[in-house]
Amino acid sequence: MTNKYLAAVAALTVAGVLAACTQGGDAAPPAAGTSRAVAKCDPRLDTAFKAWARAGFSGSIAISTGGKFDCRAAYGSANDDSKTPNTTGTVFSIGSITKAVTAATVFGLAEDGKLGLGDRAGDLLPGLTGPVRKVTIRQLLLHTGGLKGSHGEDHQPLSRKAALKAISRLELAFRPGSGYAYSNAGYTLLALIIEQVSGATYRQYTASEMLRMPGGRVAGGFWDGRPAPSGPRATGYLEDGQAGESGDFAGPHWALDGNGALAMTAGDLAAWTRALFTGRLVSAESVEAISKPGHDLGDGQSETPGWVAFDASRYGKPFLMSAGGGGQVGHDAVVAWIPGEQRVITIVSNEPKVSAADLLKKVGPALIAGKPLPTPRPPVDAGSDPAAAAAGKYVLPSDGSFDVTSAGQRITISATGTDAATALFPPSGGFTAADFRAHEKRVRALLAGESREGREERASLEDAFGPLRRVALGGTVFQGGDVRTYVTLTTRAKAVTGWYSLNEVGGISAAEVPTKPPALTLVPAGRDRYLPDDPAGTGPDVTVKFRDGRLTVSGPGGTTVAERSD
Missing domain, CATH: 3.10.450 (Nuclear Transport Factor 2; Chain: A,)
Structure with missing residues (x-):
């Protein structure tokens, strides 16, 4: 399933990233499938991004100001087996950023008089039953309807009829409008309503009415099924190194439609975002409603339809953010809009080691401060291969244990049991x-x-x-x-x-x-010490030592010692 955790992580750094690139470039992204790998950023930024690419970042970056691209670049591999590089025309799944498109489509239908934001879902959608039918369109847009649970698995066939039935069975965790619970099912319900009131299929209507840019070009399409985006696709890679869903799932696709099904290039996502917030896709009144803080999330954040709004008290300037990832495709994506400067930043990635959000989190503080960008810690040359000698099973006094395997100078530790997992993953x-x-x-x-x-x-x-x-x-x-x-x-x-x-x-x-x-891969850090193979520093803060048949894990919560058992 798609998730929302990326928004909270990536938002820490957007303002600084947007201030860092030099202006220039074209007003529109290159046609998908025709571009080559380029790096049109300030050379100092490009040098740093290349270092992060060597450390594991793989993806594409597009930043624009006033409709002109300041930075458009691609790094890493679109497919590890074929050694195909990512380019600025490579297509990525955008996951939950799909919700921003669905929300905009709802506002367009409201402008046409096809629905009202105060309308109840059950009044617009025949066949919807259960407590969900009382939830309003506005509450669905803001995740304040109280829908609890999932209506289907991402890449399992789910028909329109089955989706409607599954959503009808959902319970409400609270009285609609009285709380907040992020809901993929709520946005699929909006997609069902779009289909009902528009008189066209959800996918046809989305592509023709909301993905069609001024000038007629269509910005992207659906990762699985049709209409599909043109251009080569990046293969996503999951945590275990396996390739993610490639986009050949035949459907029906109602588990993801409305909440996580779309795909674009980084440049198309940037161009679409600017078109939305400059009133080219919906009216100025709708732009204001989409941008206006809705449900207060605390810490200067508010849910808006399809976005999270950040006020100026946190980062010096207000902006809106949408993010997606964490599903079975193996892609992460983040997009932000800075209204005061008409700036857009998009970063998309297809490798888990340094995701789009990881990269933002690491380089953002330096960009904000005007300092050189941090680069990944170089690996330690351990000389001989101590990792092989460390392989084996280590047991705790409790029922927990660690299983250690090695590959070259890297080790991977699997944690079994609560004590082991807590020690390795504080x-x-x-x-x-x-x-x-x-x-x-x-x-x-x-x-x-x-x-x-x-x-x-x-x-x-x-x-x-x-x-x-x-x-x-x-x-x-x-x-x-x-x-x-x-x-x-x-x-x-x-x-x-x-x-x-x-x-x-x-x-x-x-x-x-x-x-x-759960498993963690570590690299040598000198003197029998190992640290997580985590260049961006977003993972667990632990150090592992091997000595005298013992494995010692040290972290914020203290030290845990396991004895070798084999």
Whole structure:
């Protein structure tokens, strides 16, 4: 599933990035599929970005001011097997940024008198039943309708009829308008309404009415199915190194339509964003409504339709941000609009080691301060290969353990059990130990069947693996943009490992069952020490040592020692 964690991470750095590039370039991006890899940034920035590309960033960057591109560049590989480079014409999935397009389409229909923002969903969509029918369009746009749970898996076939039925069955976590719960299902419901009131299919209407730029060019299309964007595609890579969904899923696509299905080049996303906020796609009144802070998220942030607004108190100037990633495609994307300067920044990536959000988080403070951009820490030359000698199993006094494997000078440590996972993955990503405990409480309630979604999830697990005899928590980590609580599901025949990522009201945002235990790759740091292979420094803050048959993990919470058992 798509997720929203990237928005909070990437927003820390946008203002500084936008101030750093030199002006120039063309008013429109190159036609997809015709451009070559270029780097039209200030040479000092390009040098730094190339260093980050060597460290693992792979993707494309497009920054414009007043409609002219200040910086347009591509780095890394669009496909590791074929050694095809990313170019400025390479297409990427934009994930949850799709919601910004869906929201704009809703405003266009409102201008045409086809719907009103105060209309209830059930009054516009025949066949919608259950408590969701009372939620208004405005509440769906702002994630304040209270929808709890998921309506389908990203790349599993889901028809329009089945999506409508699944959304009708969703519970409400609170009275509509009285709280906040980010909902992919809510934006698919908006897509169903778009289809109903427009008289065309959601996809046809979106492409013809909201992706069509002034001048007639269409900015992008759908990652899976049609209409598709023209141009070569970047292969996305997941945390385990496997290639993500390539865009050949036949559908039907209603699990992602409306909430995460679109794809564009970085340049097209920048051009579309400017067209939206300068009134070329919707009216000036709609632009004002889209830009106006809606639900207060705290810390100077507010939800707006399809975006998050940041006021000037936090970063010196107001801006809007939308972000997407964390799904099965293996891409991350972020876009920001700075209205006072008519600036747009987009960064898209297709490798997990240094994602678009990671890059922003790392270089942003230096850009804001006018200092040279930080570059990745160079690897330590360990000389001989101590990693191979460290491989093996290490056990804790509790039931936890670490399994260590090596490849060259790198080691990978898998953590089994709560104590091991907590030691190797202390809270990070802006989350605290209290946040992790609250998440574990929600996972425990879900798998105990305390909600309809929980009962349905438990029934699905039992269909797949047999009657559940026990559910044990296995630790919580922040990884891949998700807060994940690992669980061990014990049946009569076997034990199954999985993880769940839930939102604030206990609905499933993402999950993977079965899966492997959480794992961390580390590189030598000298004197028997290893640090996470994490150039951007966004992962866990731990140091690992091997000495005298012991594995020692040191982090913010203290030191954990495991003894070698083999």
